[in-house]
Amino acid sequence: MPMTGLAAATAKHRIPVIDRMMDVLALLERRNDGASIRELVERLDLPRTTVYRILNTLQLHDMVRRTAGGDYRLGPRLLALAARAAADIGGVDLPVLARPHLERLSAATGEACKVSVIDDGALLVCAVSEGKREYALTVVPGQRLPLHAGAAGKVLLAHLPAKELARILAKSVNCEHGPTATPDNTCHACVAISAGSSLDVIEMDAASQRGIDDIREIRDRVVL
Ligand SMILES: [Zn+2]
Secondary structure, three states: OOOOHHHHOOHHHOOHHHHHHHHHHHHHHOOOOOEOHHHHHHHHOOOHHHHHHHHHHHHHOOOEEEOOOOOEEEOOHHHHHHHHHOOOEOOEOHHHHHHHHHHHHHHHHOOOEEEEEEEOOEEEEEEEEOOOOOOOOOOOOOOEEOHHHOHHHHHHHHOOOHHHHHHHHHHHHHOOOOOOOOOOOOOHHHHHHHOOOOHHHHHHHHHOOOOHHHHHHHHHHOOO
């Protein structure tokens, strides 16, 4: 799996304000009801003027919207971007492949149906077909949901290789904002776990193996 997020980029070729903008968007991603400027300033440890300018710029591009109460939420422009981003997963156009099957399922059951994959520790919705019921499923392609919070995430978690599962659990336990079911994927601990350089994950992986050789290898890699 390719590295994602901060681990994939070198500091030399990064633009700090875009990193900060992504921090703002990532925090809003985890807040269904939006977040206030004060919360963003406190959680991201950034100057208020920086957060304000980022939000103002994002608002001009419809990437965020202000609620009636003055909080900020992710904006509808992201839906168009997400629909394109989700269209190619691992070289496979999953939405196109899935569509006829989803539509047949929806026609047979009257229910909304979706196809999701695990992406960077979250559930990524790739394709959706509408149901016939009045209160149908409201997820949209490109939406990211917590893995623990629905049947699809649980099914995918149940069949993950032990090492990938250990990585996801380790983020929940070790995230600087944790223990939490929704690790931020951006703190030092999360980035180290994503990059495979966290000892906690190596140790948990050892627990999932039974060979004594595995333990020897782990012991050799631990620097005391
Ligand atoms: Zn974290």
